[in-house]
Amino acid sequence: MTIQRRTVLKGMAAAGASLGVSAKIASPALAQGAPFKIGLMTVKTGPLAQGGIQMEQGLLTFLKEKNNTLGGRKVELVVADTGGNPAGAKTKAQELVERDKVNVILGPLAAFELLAITDYILQTKTPLIAVAAAEDVTQRKANPYIIRPTTTSAQCCHVMADYALKELKLKRAATISEDFAFGHEQMAGFQRVFEEGGGKVVKKLWPPLVTPDYTPFIAQIGNVDMVFSGFAGSNPVKFMRAYADLGLAAKTPLMGGWTFMDDALLKSLGDEALGVLSGSSYSSAFESESNKRLVAAMAKDYNSLPGGYASGMYIGGMCVESALAIAGDKSTDGTAFAEALHKIKLEESPRGAFTIDARGNAVGAVFVRKCEKKNGQLVNTVVKTYPNVSQFWTYPEDEFLKNPVYSRDYPPAKNLEN
Amino acid sequence: MTRSLSTLVASAVALLLLATLPLWLGNTYYINVASQILYWAVFALGLNVLVGWAGLTSLGHAALFAVSGYTAAILVTAGHSHLVGAVAAIAMTVATAAVFAVLALRATGIGFLMITLALGQILWGIAYRWASLTNGDNGINFKTRPQPFGLDLTSAPAFYYLALLVFLAAVASMLVFVRSPLGAALRGTRDQPRRMTALGYNVWLIRFLAFLLSGFWTAVAGLLFLYYNQFISPQIAALQTSAEALLMVISGGTATILGPIAGAAIVVIMKNVVSAYVERWNMVLGIIFVLIISFMPEGLVPGVRRLIGVAWRGMRPAKAVITVRGEASS
Structure with missing residues (x-):
């Protein structure tokens, strides 16, 4: 049984005054110099766990390679297991946003999980890098806080x-x-x-x-x-x-x-x-440099070959790094970071070069x-x-x-x- | 006398704690977890009417829960007001419960369980397949929470108080129901159905009414679920939800009022809070259930009450014996 790395809650005792979702933006934890927090929503239990574990491994590989530092800034990872159902995804999104106060969410895995939290993501202005393929998230119901560096279903x-x-x-x-x-x-x-x-x-x-x-x-x-x-x-x-x-x-x-x-x-x-x-x-x-590194590290650390989920999250990590460089000091502002995510243009990644279109989906x-x-x-x-x-x-x-x-x-x- | 006084004090303290919870719990996230416990508790209390007092184990209640959520979601998305959505959701669910009851009450025991399971699966299939109505697997996004009397329920504490009010109403209705002649008759149909028939009671009708009451509170819980999550998809109608609710009732203690509440708290806390620290939280939950079943087969709340009673008598053996004898001789 492993106990996951977690930050101790600083503000737990801080009572009623800081209630409400808006507390996220006002939080002192987001001041300059504090670590940039990434929340990973994945599935580690149930039938979807195989892909979910690959997601975690892909992201951990990226962060290890970067020594948990992106653009000169320490990053901290919080992993949440949604259990692969919409209500669980909603609660875990709340946990990441309200309790852990993450700056960006990566995941979740399944389309119905992503659809269950898109409105919440918009309300709380939390940038999200998706791997779930649901078409409408970057089409008819495009959300300015969501990008998908992988692909839609079709x-x-x-x-x-x-x-x-x-x-x-x-x-x-x-x-x-x-x-x-x-x-x-x-x-x-x-x-x-x-x-x-x-x-x-x-x-x-x-x-x-x-x-x-x-x-x-x-x-x-x-x-x-x-x-x-x-x-x-x-x-x-x-x-x-x-x-x-x-x-x-x-x-x-x-x-x-x-x-x-x-x-x-x-x-x-x-x-x-x-x-x-x-x-x-x-x-x-x-054959790209970053992909060779990803494949080698996954073979060494986990004895497995990266697939779409692992590479998706590795690339998600690269998107965070790139957006941090674009948004600079404004990275902790959800809206500014989401705008930066839409501007990224990666020349080199495990899937090659790609850009993000106006509705947030990768073109590559x-x-x-x-x-x-x-x-x-x-x-x-x-x-x-x-x-x-x-x-x-x-x-x-x-x-x-x-x-x-x-x-x-x-x-x-x-x-x-x- | 002392017993009822201590119950009164305990209830007052519990009420005070619940009413001030957003103040001392602090973090929004935990207030949201508390809200979830409350609406799951309402669901478990509704299910307990059948499982506990009627002795009829239903595995189809998730479907009723979902009928309520879907009805409100579809109507409100189509442009109707929240009030229309809520009233229609409850009416629709109670009507569905009536249909369920007519079909399922032909049997008791395993037969009843299998019929409710089958009915639940049919409704799950409809939610999944009738995509033009329910949007299928992709579910329905419910844009805004209602604003009763102009009160904004967007914030976590505001929603918590709504859930608390509903929860207290559910508890109160259960207290009244248990003490009512109908409640007594229902327990009679559970323990001695043939004798009840011989005494002139309409056993079928009593069970039918209990099913409707159960359906009503399930509908209310389904509405709260929708308002809380602002999203509904077929997963919620699936067997797993029914089984989870049943676990809440059985682990907490059937035919009690505190039992389903405690069961709901255990399951929600395990799923949402403990899962953040322990990767194999499913296993922990399983172990807890095994322990409850092994040491307190009657459920957590009656079990703890029994253990406290044993400990209490253990501390004062002489006095306890004397009182018993005294009572017997008088």
């Missing part, structure tokens, strides 16, 4: 649809993903680009989040050129195994979004994963990766890089935003066959 799926059409000349696809918002948004993004480019999505399958055996779903796939999948967590491992066991891996190419083939999953996979294509804003094989490279075996180990080799991919793909922003948010029913699937 950002990589647009790319994969384009790749399938233009590079592989595939025309008929089936999609399969968990029946929740992240899955719906990914599949919708794929379907839109794929069908507008002349392809047809003829089957959309939605297994529940917890499915012990995917065989009955795979049996329904039928006659298609490819299967596109958006599974997350440990589901891809189960799915790929069943897919290979049924003999489809050799016949019908399998593709997916970033969680489907996250680098952190590679050690749990075997030959069934060979040849699987995935779209991600990160690849552990990407998306890699198409193919799973291969090198020296007896699985790797996601980059086969094509799409530079400067925006969350709106090639669509004009205002036109994109006029449509409803991607969902199970939008865009409508017109080419379904039985």
Whole structure:
């Protein structure tokens, strides 16, 4: 049982006068020279814990590399476990803001957690660097205090649809993903680009989040050129195994979004994963200086390969550093720091160069990766890089935003066959 | 006489502490935790009407909790006033509870548990799937807390006092209910349903009314949950919420008034405060439940009362014996 590093509450006895949320801004703890406090909202218990632990490891790796000092300023990390549910996320956000008085929040992991706290973030003017992919957080409900240096749900799926059409000349696809918002948004993004480019999505399958055996779903796939999948967590491992066991891996190419083939999953996979294509804003094989440092440190300290969650938080740390340099003395002012976060422009990061668009989402490279075996180990080799991919793909922003948010029913699937 | 006096003093002290809590607790965060304990306690008290006094264990109450929150969230987001939202939420939940009751009261024991579980899962499925109404997995953001009589509930202490008032009303209603003929009849249906029928009581109707009362306080707690979190999504309707509420009632002590309150406090404090210090807080919570079940199978509050009683008699053995004999001979 580990006791987490925590600051002792200084103002606990300070009574009624300092009540209310506004106390955060007036707090003496934020005076010059005090450490800059980062709150990490992650999930360390329950089914989402695997990604959540990677988030913590990624951020710890970054802070260790920087010796807990960013831009000449000491930083202090407070870690909170939300338990992976919206009400827990809200309480933990309150804990970080009201009790620990953090200057910026990194996380949370799941889309529904982020959606549960966006209004609170706005009210308390707390800058937040998100990893959760919920589209609308940087689209129709964009929040000036939130940036997302990773991707939206569909950002990589647009790319994969384009790749399938233009590079592989595939025309008929089936999609399969968990029946929740992240899955719906990914599949919708794929379907839109794929069908507008002349392809047809003829089957959309939605297994529940917890499915012990995917065989009955795979049996329904039928006659298609490819299967596109958006599974997350440990589901891809189960799915790929069943897919290979049924003999489809050799016949019908399998593709997916970033969680489907996250680098952190590679050690749990075997030959069934060979040849699987995935779209991600990160690849552990990407040759940049910071990525080499991240991969080496994660291997040494945690004996694991960083995936999207670990790199996302490492990059989140870089965003904090960059925004500290931009905002300078005003960094402890939530609004000024949030504005600085929107201005950052990283030339070098584990995902390469990227910028933040006006609605807070990253514009950067998306890699198409193919799973291969090198020296007896699985790797996601980059086969094509799409530079400067925006969350709106090639669509004009205002036109994109006029449509409803991607969902199970939008865009409508017109080419379904039985 | 002395017993009722000491109860009176204890109640007065507890009330005073609760009323002044935002002053001595200081930090906003802890006031918010206190507010959470209060609305979960209201939920647990509502569930306890069934679990404790009616002897009917429900695993579908999270759905009722969510019906209330969703009704208010949908109506207010559609432009109706908070008052309309709140009244409709309670009416809708009580109506849903009535439907639940009609279906579930065909059975008792495990049968009742399974029917309520199934009904709860159906409503969870609706919240999850009927995306055009509930916004599915993404949930509904509830922009502002209500402003009853122009009072702003945005700040933590203001919300705490609202939750406290509701909580005290819930406790008062439970006190009245337990002492009422209906409460006595309900306990009768729990212990001796056939004898109650023979005595001319309508056992089904008594249980039905108890279900409605339980549904009412669950609805009120659901509203407070919505106002507090300003967000609702299908997770809250899931089985885990029902199970958690049931744990609060059982660990605190069924068929008591303090029990569900103590249970709510334990669970909320474990989830929110202890989890900040101990990574494996789930395990700690589990150990606490195991200890409670092992040493105080009747629940924390009756268990502590029993242990204090044992200790008290242990300290004054002679006198206790004499009193008992004296009473017996008179």
